[in-house]
Amino acid sequence: MAALSKNGKPVGLEAEYVGKLPCSTCGIRSMKLPGRQGGLCIPCYAEECAAAGRRAATAGTWVAASFVGDPCLACGSRSVDANGWAFWCNSCEMQTAVALPPR
Template identity: 55%
Template sequence: MAAAGSGRRRLEARFVGRVPCEACGRAPMKLPGDLGGLCIACYAGERQAESRRAAGAGGFVPANFATATCLACASTDVDANGYLYWCNACRYVVRVAQ
């Protein structure tokens, strides 16, 4: 899945949902980013930028399944716990960190 080769480590449970995102400072951090904990929207933006850089360099483009809107059913009722991302509407779940 998305985290299989990413090497990302899960966020500590004491930070998830309790500390603001390190990128936007507004939403609570939910997933691990390159420089720290990110909210779901900032995590998706970081992954999209990483994919663009990789594609531009002719390299491997990692898939990102964690976005502010569920890719399976388009629901915005999504959440994450530091290493798993899921949709409450359709029960879609993906691991994004180890």
């Protein structure tokens, strides 16, 4: 599971892992954001969020919207990046925090 803070919110990846270690799901791209079982690249993070949303919708529960994706879900640009706890698009400047910054 992803690291959680005292209030139960996910905590971002430590700086030493971001952009250096391979994604724990695909093993191809580098880790950029925290996932349930380890650091994920942006596409794998988006897929994990989509899968969680589908499960919640099937169960009739609410889920938080995820705007993370490659390409950007707002403008379609592939100029996207993340720093371990936040995601942003360099073209349309959309930003979203997906976890608390690590301590």
